[in-house]
Amino acid sequence: MNASRPLWRHRLARALAAAFLCGPWRHAELVARGAACLGEKPPWLPIAARWTRHAFPSPPASIEPVVERLLRLPSFQLATTGRPPTPKWRKAFLYVPPDPVARFAVPPLPSDGALARWLAIPEPLLAWLADVRGLNRRTAEARLHNYHPRWLPKAHGGVRLLEEPKPLLKQAQRRILAGLLAHLPPHAAAQAFCSGRSVHSHAALHAGQAVVIRIDLADFFGSIGRARVRALFEAAGYPRPVARSLAGLCTTATPPLVVARLPRPVDAAEVPYAASQRRHLLAPHLPQGAPTSPAIANLCAWELDVRLTALATTFGARYSRYADDLTFSGGPEVARRAGHLVELAMFAAYACGFAVRHGKTRVVRSGARQVVTGLVVNERPHVARAERDQLKAILHNCVRHGPAGQNRENHPDFRAHLLGRLGWVAAGDPRHGAKLRALFDRIAW
Secondary structure, three states, rough: OOOOOHHHHHHHHHHHHHHHHOOOOOOOHHHHHHHHHOOOOHHHHHHHHHHHHOOOOEEEEEEEHHHHHHHHHHHHHHHOOOOOOOOOHHHHHHOOOOOOOHHOOOOOOOOHHHHHHHHOOOHHHHHHHHOOOHHHHHHHOOHHEEEEEEEEEEEOOOOEEEEEEEEEHHHHHHHHHHHHHHHOOOOOOOOOOOOOOOHHHHOOOOOOOOEEEEEEEEEEOOOOOOHHHHHHHHOOEEEHHHHHHHHHHHHHHOOHHOOOOOOOOOHHHHHHHHHHHHHHOOOOOOOOOOOOHHHHHHHHHHHHHHHHHHHHHHHOOEEEOOOOOEEEEEEEHHHOOOHHHHHHHHHHHHOOOOOOHHHHHHHHOOOOEEEEEEEEEEOOOOHHHHHHHHHHHHHHHHHHHHHHOOOOOOOOOOHHHOOOHHHHHHHHHHHHHHHHHHHHHHOOO
């Protein structure tokens, strides 16, 4: 081993990076795992943990960026230059990270029997609900299917299939969501279906920018197949048979008789997307309507979020994702190179197994109205004035003429509907929300 020790320094950085990545991404835990890896707690270790978290606010998908970060850290270079590794540090070369299941505090499920006991169902029922052999979709008997399908019109044309699991399966999925998926953290860029994040937090990231770029993914849930979901559970540390059963519980293949009711698109430009939607539905996919689908979709989009976050950083832009809505924003330089950014973002989406709705891509500069998930963000996130004025007019008419005549869309609970719209306005503009609430309180219900 020569005087500069380049080989052992790199091996030490890799062992330390593996220790950092095998558990919760908090400073104290990183330091504790680093100390367990090194056999001691040198003075530079807390600095290395702090700077690693500063460089990566959430755990990266690969170990390599963390290794490179550690090798460039001045305190790490100083501690490992011109000296051999201490006897304790040599143990780090043999360090084996804890089992991945321990990394996320998910329940240990070594077999299908353990999974069935954890779900509190008999093992034969587990096999029926998971349906890994695809028998469910082959029967024409609707009562034997595990989902209730419903076609719903989209707000801007087209239809989506809502597949609601039946009670036994829904109970198992809720158990998986609360006891397993809740312990797998999504990427920091994901703003939908995450505790503490919302439409407003997503829009606030892009307020007051020179340009806002929006890219929509096509058939977001349907394009996530069973193989990808199984790989997710394997990455969480479960053996393949258990991961296969978990993936079966969380995915479904729509029966052909249901897919046959998919309306033919009127617009010729929608034909390729309709064909893709039909193909995804016939294959095992994430169903819209299952309680587990949003969390799994976020986790399966981890690689996409990593790539697009890195792309945004390269351009000096901001990036976040709300379900299938990819949003970038930035200053004048980002506005100048917006076309190139869109092209590379689309390439990254296709590389990660997602398709893009080209007709819905928007590049909006500050001179026009910039809208992110229904909120105007030119200065700060708020509801568009036309929508706010419309709500004010409805409330005013409710006060003057009574609420019954204003429920033109026949909402079953018109009062709750108005309260929901009030909350939507107040979240972005508390001052206007308070004025509208005062008007609402004058309605004679």
